[in-house]
Amino acid sequence: MELHSLRQFLAVARLEHLSRAAEELRVAQPSLSRTIARLEAELGAPLFDRSGRLQLNDTGRVFRDHVERALGELEAGRRAVAVAASGGVGSVRLASETFLPLTGPLAAFKAAHPEVEVLLRQLAPAEMRRALDAQEVDLCLASQPVGTASSAQAVVRVEPVWLATPPDHRYAGADRISIEDLADEPFVITRPGQWQRRLLDMLFADHGLEPRVTCETDEPAATFSLVAAGLGLSLFPAGARDTFPEQGVAWAGIDHPRCIRTLSLHWTDDARLPAAARLMRSHITEWTWNDGR
Incomplete structure (x- = not known):
């Protein structure tokens, strides 16, 4: 099996779409189809379900996991040789939400x-699991579970999450607001799957409610501006109050014991972790997170 064929297979397995994979790989779609067909013939089993939309089948998922680990080991070896040849500590690849x-x-x-x-x-976080298993990254900082069995983790920071409101909102500056009080309030929040949205959904679900989301965004700075403009409320960790001090928002506490953000650092086993990544892991886990810096 050729390395480029395996890399092409991983792209098709990840996207489950031949034309998009071909575009990403910058190869012709018929050529990519032939590559996948040759792999399946060599393995003696189909890797994809082609009834309707292209989907990775159970055999394909098993093969994908092995290919990711194999290519990850090759990449780890390449980096180790580069570090040894240069006499330096090399590089560290860090992923974060x-x-x-x-x-x-x-x-x-x-x-x-x-x-x-x-x-x-x-x-x-869903992409972090694959990237760690494939050794495309060394460390991941996540606000929600990454969920890979081949990685270790350490909690590095737990901080309260606050309700951001427009300055003239009736809840601005309140000590504790119940979830029931927020049932009819509009929220400006991140898209489903991101930690703020997962937290908001969890807080409301605990009370049998659904949040009223009027705007979904991926830009924290823009979210502050939208809250300041009176378009809705939002959730931000305590550190954000210092990050965007110039934005015209007010803060209120939420009366829920799980209204927190937990940051965890994830990595692969030490035997595969480069020296530079071990340095950064120690630095992040020993960092004084709650001293205002």
């Missing part, structure tokens, strides 16, 4: 280790 909480730790890490190349990727 958002890099706002990492501004302080990353700045301090680069100041202490200017020789280390830091490569950043913004990924959703």
